[in-house]
Amino acid sequence: MTGFPTLSMLHQALGRRQIALLPGVVALGLASAALEGFGIGLIIPLLGIIMGHGEANGMAGLSALLQKVDAGLGERERVVAISAAILGSILLKNLLAYANSVLTAHIYGKASQAIRAALAGQLLGVGYPFFLKESPGRLLNIISNESWRASDAIQGMLGAIVSASAAIILLAFLLLLSWQMTLLVMLGLALVQAAHMALSAHLRAPSRGVAARNSALASRMLHLVHAGRLIRIFGQEQREKAAFEKASDGVRRAAFLLSNRQGALAPLTEVLHAMLFLAVVIGAWLAGLSFPLVAAFLILLYRLQPHVRALQMTWSQLQGLSGSLEEVTWLLDPTGKPAPPQGSRPFAGLNEKIAFEGVSFSYANEEQRAAVLHAASFDIVSGRSTALIGRSGAGKTTIVNLLCRFVEPDGGRILVDGAPLGDIDPVAWRAHIALASQELELVDGTILDNITYGKDTASAEEARQAAELAEAHEFIERLPQAYETVVGYRGVNLSAGQRQRIALARALLRDPDILILDEATNAVDGLSEAAIVETLKSRAGRRTTIVISHHHSTISFCDDLVILEHGRVKKQAPFAELAARSMDELYQPE
Numbered sequence: 001m002t003g004f005p006t007l008s009m010l011h012q013a014l015g016r017r018q019i020a021l022l023p024g025v026v027a028l029g030l031a032s033a034a035l036e037g038f039g040i041g042l043i044i045p046l047l048g049i050i051m052g053h054g055e056a057n058g059m060a061g062l063s064a065l066l067q068k069v070d071a072g073l074g075e076r077e078r079v080v081a082i083s084a085a086i087l088g089s090i091l092l093k094n095l096l097a098y099a100n101s102v103l104t105a106h107i108y109g110k111a112s113q114a115i116r117a118a119l120a121g122q123l124l125g126v127g128y129p130f131f132l133k134e135s136p137g138r139l140l141n142i143i144s145n146e147s148w149r150a151s152d153a154i155q156g157m158l159g160a161i162v163s164a165s166a167a168i169i170l171l172a173f174l175l176l177l178s179w180q181m182t183l184l185v186m187l188g189l190a191l192v193q194a195a196h197m198a199l200s201a202h203l204r205a206p207s208r209g210v211a212a213r214n215s216a217l218a219s220r221m222l223h224l225v226h227a228g229r230l231i232r233i234f235g236q237e238q239r240e241k242a243a244f245e246k247a248s249d250g251v252r253r254a255a256f257l258l259s260n261r262q263g264a265l266a267p268l269t270e271v272l273h274a275m276l277f278l279a280v281v282i283g284a285w286l287a288g289l290s291f292p293l294v295a296a297f298l299i300l301l302y303r304l305q306p307h308v309r310a311l312q313m314t315w316s317q318l319q320g321l322s323g324s325l326e327e328v329t330w331l332l333d334p335t336g337k338p339a340p341p342q343g344s345r346p347f348a349g350l351n352e353k354i355a356f357e358g359v360s361f362s363y364a365n366e367e368q369r370a371a372v373l374h375a376a377s378f379d380i381v382s383g384r385s386t387a388l389i390g391r392s393g394a395g396k397t398t399i400v401n402l403l404c405r406f407v408e409p410d411g412g413r414i415l416v417d418g419a420p421l422g423d424i425d426p427v428a429w430r431a432h433i434a435l436a437s438q439e440l441e442l443v444d445g446t447i448l449d450n451i452t453y454g455k456d457t458a459s460a461e462e463a464r465q466a467a468e469l470a471e472a473h474e475f476i477e478r479l480p481q482a483y484e485t486v487v488g489y490r491g492v493n494l495s496a497g498q499r500q501r502i503a504l505a506r507a508l509l510r511d512p513d514i515l516i517l518d519e520a521t522n523a524v525d526g527l528s529e530a531a532i533v534e535t536l537k538s539r540a541g542r543r544t545t546i547v548i549s550h551h552h553s554t555i556s557f558c559d560d561l562v563i564l565e566h567g568r569v570k571k572q573a574p575f576a577e578l579a580a581r582s583m584d585e586l587y588q589p590e
């Protein structure tokens with residue numbers, strides 16, 4: 001049922017304070033409806049006097065009661081008093097209705113904000129393999145589109161609370177006027193609701209269709225933004241335009257289908273309500289009820305209808321939003337999602353070594369993939385520099401992913417000074433690591449923001465020193481705004497080599513126990529790289545460095561060499577033993 005994800009989401013999205021406000025929404029809804037019913041009820045004695053009916057002969061319930069309230073007064077005074085009471089009740093009712101709209105807007109705002117925060121929290125907290133599996137377009141669509149629709153559903157639910165309160169009260173007033181007629185009305189409403197629910201059920205499939213098409217469109221949008229150069233250089237503008245228009249048209253079609261079905265509900269409901277209204281008029285005529293009573297009954301019924309219709313439209317709105325709600329609940333639901341790395345063992349720094357013992361790993365996607373690492377065993381010794389080399393696809397970055405605990409081994413163990421890496425507190429572990437990789441982008445901010453990204457307590461002077469070590473200071477100083485230069489989205493305003501040097505400065509600023517460089521300087525010119533290698537050499541004995549590169553010069557300062565081949569460790573040896581060999585010779589199968 002689609003209503004229930006909304007309820008559970010409403011519960012999830014609302015904090016305790018907002019939940020505590022919900023009875024207030026109900027109370028205000030009830031009070032304003034009661035005032036409305038009361039005001040309408042007063043029309044009976046008013047009409048009675050105007051039409052010269054006098055006392056409430058034969059009138060039941062509320063009407064009789066109202067007739068008695070001001071029985072002691074003269075006719076003129078009674079008309080004035082009743083009119084004043086009607087006006088007063090309308091005034092107060094609208095004040096309460098306004099207070100309710102402020103209250104619901106407050107709760108709605110908090111709930112939507114909480115949904116967005118929960119989505120962001122989930123994306124930050126979920127295990128990294130989630131991002132290897134899920135489509136970025138789908139995730140972007142959920143955050144940027146579907147979360148707003150989920151908020152709309154919550155707003156609908158809040159409105160429904162108010163409408164339901166009003167409907168209950170107005171029905172109670174109807175009951176006081178005539179229980180037989182009320183029974184007729186309730187029967188009619190039940191029939192209308194049954195028809196409405198049957199039709200609303202057909203909204204769920206198109207709603208899912210809209211959500212799926214929106215995800216596909218978001219993927220295309222991301223592609224257009226990211227692949228601007230690729231598209232142009234290969235002259236694929238027309239093809240991309242056609243693909244985008246197809247995706248966009250897919251959204252239009254799906255939304256058109258949904259809105260057509262949804263659009264049919266409102267007029268249909270109105271016709272059914274009009275039929276009910278007429279049935280009541282004829283029923284009252286057949287039952288021979290007095291005019292003031294029938295008039296009050298019909299006015300009440302007239303006022304009840306928008307609330308009932310609003311309830312029914314909320315129902316269909318929720319069905320129409322079911323695709324969005326399912327997407328948002330899917331992302332928020334932790335079941336079936338990779339958990340973040342666990343472990344509580346403290347980690348104060350590497351003393352001896354990191355040992356890979358028979359580690360195997362595969363990127364498990366929908367179809368089971370072949371293993372990427374096969375029983376890999378090697379050591380990374382503390383205070384030394386280890387070069388991880390091997391042909392493309394050999395599994396080097398996968399080892400980095402395992403070290404950073406982005407992914408966990410399928411078999412074997414990674415031991416850190418003898419303790420399983422999986423037992424170590426990941427936050428403490430990562431605090432001792434810094435990674436500079438070709439895949440880690442710059443953040444949209446200034447150069448200074450980027451260098452201090454991993455250590456926001458660092459001073460400008462510390463950032464400058466790190467930039468000097470990374471051979472970045474000189475080019476930064478030459479920029480018009482120096483360290484305050486805005487690097488743009490993913491650092492587009494800088495060259496690849498400049499970006500890499502800033503990323504290296506960011507890693508060096510943390511002065512980490514374990515520095516991992518994954519193709520971190522492959523775009524840097526030879527002279528700068530030689531200077532960076534000198535910097536890295538100076539860490540020897542003090543810090544542990546892991547270097548991945550296809551360039552001999554980059555790994556030339558390393559103490560140890562681990563050669564990978566198709567996910568297997570081909571050789572581990574001191575670098576000095578193999579230093580004379582070229583990279584190609586090192587990669588040669590033995």
Ligand SMILES: Nc1ncnc2c1ncn2[C@@H]1O[C@H](COP(=O)(O)OP(=O)(O)OP(=O)(O)O)[C@@H](O)[C@H]1O
Pocket residue numbers: 132363365369372390391392393394395396397398399
């Ligand atoms: N997210 C992923 N999902 C599935 N397979 C992956 C994923 N990432 C990498 N692989 C596969 O794992 C294998 C090892 O990849 P990895 O990135 O570790 O290689 P590498 O040695 O770092 O290569 P390169 O030198 O080209 O960067 C490759 O065969 C690759 O196809």
